[in-house]
Amino acid sequence: MAAPEDGEDWEYSVEEVGENGDGSDEEPDRRIEPGSLDAENALFVALGVLIALGALAYGLGFI
Incomplete structure (x- = not known):
């Protein structure tokens, strides 16, 4: 993965991906x-x- 041009490392923040880590703030309703x-x-x-x-x-x- 290429580094950003400004020289700083880029990371995901909680605001970008949400609490579930999948990009949505909805609680999954799937049960096994x-x-x-x-x-x-x-x-x-x-x-x-x-x-x-x-x-x-x-x-x-x-054996």
């Missing part, structure tokens, strides 16, 4: 809601855990 557990997703998580544990055991010489 928990969803239902799918068998396919749980299977892939369990498979990933098993592969990671197997790789760790192999790397440590247990």
Whole structure:
């Protein structure tokens, strides 16, 4: 990033970006809601855990 021509470093101030840091003073109204557990997703998580544990055991010489 190029420096300003007057030689001073430029920084954002709170007045320019607001309290949220995104340029708006509005409070976001988005919430993350928990969803239902799918068998396919749980299977892939369990498979990933098993592969990671197997790789760790192999790397440590247990297998």
